[in-house]
Amino acid sequence: MDLTFQSYTLSNGIKLIVKENHYTQSVVIRGRLSGGANLDPPEKTGLAAFTTSLMGRGTARHTFAEINEIVESVGAMLRFNCGRHLTTVSSKSLSEDFDLLVGLMLDGLTGPTFPPEEIERVRGQLITGLRELQESTRGLAQLYFRESLYGLDHPYGRPFSGTLESVEGITQADLFDFYQNIHPHEGIFVVVGDVVSDIVYQTLEATLGQWQPDYSPPDPTVPSPPALTKRVRHVKSVPHKSQSDLMLGNIGPKRTDDDFYAAYVGDTILGQLGLGGRIGQIVRDQNGLAYYARTSLMGGMGPEPWSIYAGVNPNNVDRAIDLILAEVRRFRTEPVSDQELADAKAYLTGSLPLQLETNEGVANTLLQIHIYQLGDDFIARYPALINAITPAEIQAAAHKYLSDDIYALSIAGPMTES
Amino acid sequence: MPDQNAVIDYKLENGLRVLLKPVHTAPVVSNWIWYRVGARNEQAGKTGISHWVEHMMFKGTPTFPKGRIMLEVNRNGGVLNGFTSQDYTAYFETLPADRLDLGLRIESDRMANALIDPDEVTSERTVIISEREGHENNPAWALHEEVKATAFHVHPYGTMVIGWKDDLHQITRDDLYHHYKMYYGPHNAVLVIIGDIEVDRVRERIDELFGPIPAGPTPPPVSIREPAQQSERRVVIRRPGKTAYFQAVYHVCDGTHSDAFTLLMLEAILSGAGFGGPATHRSARLYRALVETDIAVDASAGYHPSIDPGTISFDGTIRHGHTLVEFEAALETEIERLKVEPVSAAELAKVLKQTRAQLAYTMERVSNQARWLGWLEMLGDWRQFDALENKLAAVTAEDIQQVARRYLHTSNRTVGWFEPTGS
Numbered sequence: 001m002d003l004t005f006q007s008y009t010l011s012n013g014i015k016l017i018v019k020e021n022h023y024t025q026s027v028v029i030r031g032r033l034s035g036g037a038n039l040d041p042p043e044k045t046g047l048a049a050f051t052t053s054l055m056g057r058g059t060a061r062h063t064f065a066e067i068n069e070i071v072e073s074v075g076a077m078l079r080f081n082c083g084r085h086l087t088t089v090s091s092k093s094l095s096e097d098f099d100l101l102v103g104l105m106l107d108g109l110t111g112p113t114f115p116p117e118e119i120e121r122v123r124g125q126l127i128t129g130l131r132e133l134q135e136s137t138r139g140l141a142q143l144y145f146r147e148s149l150y151g152l153d154h155p156y157g158r159p160f161s162g163t164l165e166s167v168e169g170i171t172q173a174d175l176f177d178f179y180q181n182i183h184p185h186e187g188i189f190v191v192v193g194d195v196v197s198d199i200v201y202q203t204l205e206a207t208l209g210q211w212q213p214d215y216s217p218p219d220p221t222v223p224s225p226p227a228l229t230k231r232v233r234h235v236k237s238v239p240h241k242s243q244s245d246l247m248l249g250n251i252g253p254k255r256t257d258d259d260f261y262a263a264y265v266g267d268t269i270l271g272q273l274g275l276g277g278r279i280g281q282i283v284r285d286q287n288g289l290a291y292y293a294r295t296s297l298m299g300g301m302g303p304e305p306w307s308i309y310a311g312v313n314p315n316n317v318d319r320a321i322d323l324i325l326a327e328v329r330r331f332r333t334e335p336v337s338d339q340e341l342a343d344a345k346a347y348l349t350g351s352l353p354l355q356l357e358t359n360e361g362v363a364n365t366l367l368q369i370h371i372y373q374l375g376d377d378f379i380a381r382y383p384a385l386i387n388a389i390t391p392a393e394i395q396a397a398a399h400k401y402l403s404d405d406i407y408a409l410s411i412a413g414p415m416t417e418s
Numbered sequence: 419m420p421d422q423n424a425v426i427d428y429k430l431e432n433g434l435r436v437l438l439k440p441v442h443t444a445p446v447v448s449n450w451i452w453y454r455v456g457a458r459n460e461q462a463g464k465t466g467i468s469h470w471v472e473h474m475m476f477k478g479t480p481t482f483p484k485g486r487i488m489l490e491v492n493r494n495g496g497v498l499n500g501f502t503s504q505d506y507t508a509y510f511e512t513l514p515a516d517r518l519d520l521g522l523r524i525e526s527d528r529m530a531n532a533l534i535d536p537d538e539v540t541s542e543r544t545v546i547i548s549e550r551e552g553h554e555n556n557p558a559w560a561l562h563e564e565v566k567a568t569a570f571h572v573h574p575y576g577t578m579v580i581g582w583k584d585d586l587h588q589i590t591r592d593d594l595y596h597h598y599k600m601y602y603g604p605h606n607a608v609l610v611i612i613g614d615i616e617v618d619r620v621r622e623r624i625d626e627l628f629g630p631i632p633a634g635p636t637p638p639p640v641s642i643r644e645p646a647q648q649s650e651r652r653v654v655i656r657r658p659g660k661t662a663y664f665q666a667v668y669h670v671c672d673g674t675h676s677d678a679f680t681l682l683m684l685e686a687i688l689s690g691a692g693f694g695g696p697a698t699h700r701s702a703r704l705y706r707a708l709v710e711t712d713i714a715v716d717a718s719a720g721y722h723p724s725i726d727p728g729t730i731s732f733d734g735t736i737r738h739g740h741t742l743v744e745f746e747a748a749l750e751t752e753i754e755r756l757k758v759e760p761v762s763a764a765e766l767a768k769v770l771k772q773t774r775a776q777l778a779y780t781m782e783r784v785s786n787q788a789r790w791l792g793w794l795e796m797l798g799d800w801r802q803f804d805a806l807e808n809k810l811a812a813v814t815a816e817d818i819q820q821v822a823r824r825y826l827h828t829s830n831r832t833v834g835w836f837e838p839t840g841s
Contacts, residue, residue: 023443023444023782024443024778024782025778026775026778026779026782065701065706065710068700068701069701071701072690072699072700072701072702072768072772073701073768073771073772074771074775075691075771075772075773075774075775075776076775092779093775094774094775094778120712121710121712124712124715124737124738124739125715125737127738128661128715128735128736128737128738129715131660131661131738132660132661132735134660135557135659135660135661136555136556137555138555239658240657240658241554241555242550242551242552242554242555243548243551243552243554243555273488273489273492274485274488274489274492275476275485275488281485284545285484285485285541286541287541288540288541288542288543288544288545288548289544289545289548290545290548291545291546291548291549291552292552311548311551311552312548313544313547313548313551343489343492343493346492346493346494346495347492347493347495349495350493350494350495350496350514350517351492351495351496351497351514352495353444353445353446353495353514353515354446354495354496354497354512354513354514356444357444357446357782357783357784358782358783359782
């Protein structure tokens with residue numbers, strides 16, 4: 001598979017990766033910079049998300065309406081977002097409009113003005129979104145799962161999009177303060193599409209490369225989350241609903257941990273292959289309890305969750321939990337079969353061509369390679385990495401990270417809180 | 419952009435329509451089978467049966483027992499899915515190019531040999547009811563169901579594809595099997611394959627695998643017609659909740675009518691050109707009139723061409739502290755504006771450029787190319803694809819004005835409010 005790309009370093013230290021793809025008429029830009037929700041002060045949770053959603057809503061050159069008009073008049077997309085660790089910027093346009101998008105992106109990164117009327121507009125939208133969340137059994141199950149797993153004292157346990165109280169209290173000064181966490185130091189930009197590498201470099205060096213903030217980059221260190229010492233169960237009552245959602249699990253590996261690949265292949269068997277792996281098979285296929293029942297292994301920059309989730313009839317919650325726990329127990333105590341392992345490996349290695357079909361897919365893969373420093377030859381090495389995983393390694397990872405005894409469990413639905 | 423000349427279009431003797439197109443940009447192929455059956459083919463008391471049959475297509479044949487299809491596709495590095503709409507049911511496998519044969523074997527096998535095993539029907543009944551209960555949890559979905567049911571008195575478009583819950587309790591294994599045998603014949607299907615293929619070899623395999631399947635019965639035509647609406651209809655759901663939702667639908671023409679292109683342009687003027695790419699709605703009229711004014715947190719128009727006369731819809735999520743009355747009034751102002759004031763040349767040019775960009779993005783995936791061709795064929799003729807940009811470009815400001823006057827009037831609409839109580 002051809003995943004050769006050009007690497008450059010801009011004057012301000014941003015690493016630039018360019019992959020030409022002349023089969024398409026478009027170009028995708030993906031940038032990752034410091035500044036994520038982990039840096040939110042505990043009483044101002046949601047600040048990172050609030051800040052990044054304002055970055056395209058008024059700059060030194062343009063109002064929000066002007067930016068929308070310019071971007072949409074060429075059928076393009078430009079978004080600023082944040083994750084728990086990073087601020088992200090992404091765009092897609094026809095390649096003929098690349099320079100236009102670079103200009104607007106740079107405006108947003110270097111000169112957001114945080115206009116008061118836009119702050120209030122976004123605040124109202126965030127509050128409405130948080131009120132809608134109070135009605136979403138799936139959203140609440142996720143929210144309280146994280147809180148139960150990490151605790152509110154750790155940034156991973158706090159709600160990314162804030163709370164009604166925290167969002168009410170965020171001021172323009174807070175936004176300007178948080179903005180000073182967004183810094184080009186160790187930034188990574190990936191450009192994929194119908195472009196010429198050296199010209200992309202020249203364009204970005206002359207613009208993005210000249211961004212030299214007068215503030216220092218933030219300390220990205222996140223304290224290790226405390227391990228769970230006892231089972232934590234959270235039930236959130238949402239009356240008048242037809243379905244309950246549940247989420248159960250533990251803290252998983254980081255993307256860069258040695259046993260990440262064992263967990264990843266194992267997760268494919270436990271909750272991905274086919275209609276949700278073993279979990280989907282037992283909860284949906286054999287017992288008809290749920291439309292969705294599967295797992296999620298996040299494996300990011302920090303120890304993110306490894307979880308199992310399902311949406312079930314309120315009368316079937318306990319039965320579904322028992323079935324899930326029995327599968328977790330089996331996954332920890334018995335090695336996976338050779339056939340399951342062969343299937344998982346075939347899927348994970350065989351699906352690479354699909355992942356790399358589009359500019360977005362290539363850009364995401366190149367970002368992963370550079371964020372986690374997986375090496376320029378990662379795609380070539382990937383099949384061997386996956387194929388080397390043994391049943392014993394999977395069992396060891398299952399044993400280390402998952403538990404049918406000590407785990408966090410949250411349930412949201414029409415039931416009594418406990 | 420797919421060009422018509424590159425598509426190989428033919429029919430097998432049993433009536434199976436085949437559309438093939440080699441695209442060698444990536445070592446990937448997408449294999450789609452489309453059946454001309456969906457909610458519009460359903461009878462009262464059996465709603466949801468098409469969607470349920472779709473589920474049963476994953477529950478086993480003698481060759482591919484339950485669970486096998488997904489596993490085999492994954493094992494070969496592919497992805498798959500199936501979905502049911504008002505007008506059609508489709509299945510696809512997107513695979514590494516050298517694994518296409520698996521997709522052909524799966525689709526030819528389940529076209530003829532699905533077991534629809536009684537025990538699996540029992541187990542899937544609760545899965546589908548669970549799927550429905552998941553939807554019911556969403557207030558906007560609940561509102562949509564009520565609005566559809568109110569807008570259509572007799573046509574099956576008045577029912578959600580998943581069907582009414584009581585019907586889901588009552589549909590039998592024999593009902594499902596009969597529905598399958600009636601609608602899943604090759605003469606009622608279109609096979610679309612786009613990707614890194616060698617056409618001659620693929621044609622041979624299609625002949626071998628699909629050729630022997632007998633044509634089967636001719637499905638009954640859908641002759642029911644929705645009577646013209648005489649006056650405005652309104653429906654209000656009052657239920658515990660924290661957010662208000664709005665939806666209005668207006669009856670429009672069928673998807674092959676020339677007004678359909680004008681409706682697509684009208685939709686784009688109001689909420690941006692969609693066509694499957696990233697959203698471009700923030701400079702569009704409804705966003706400016708309803709979101710920028712703080713009445714709503716989102717507002718959109720939605721038009722999806724349909725086989726029988728369908729609807730255009732207007733949706734909104736009301737911002738906390740604002741009201742459904744404000745939303746409805748501001749929406750009405752925008753709709754009236756379309757009737758009295760011609761859309762500017764600049765706005766028309768903008769949505770055409772959006773359309774060109776969106777189509778270019780969408781076509782980067784072979785699976786999307788196959789989806790477009792199949793969908794247009796279900797609607798009438800896949801060759802419409804090449805004409806799409808030109809037909810949209812030919813729509814004038816006056817056309818939009820006329821279409822707005824023709825369809826977007828009070829007596830032709832159904833308005834739905836979701837009013838949360840207890841917040």
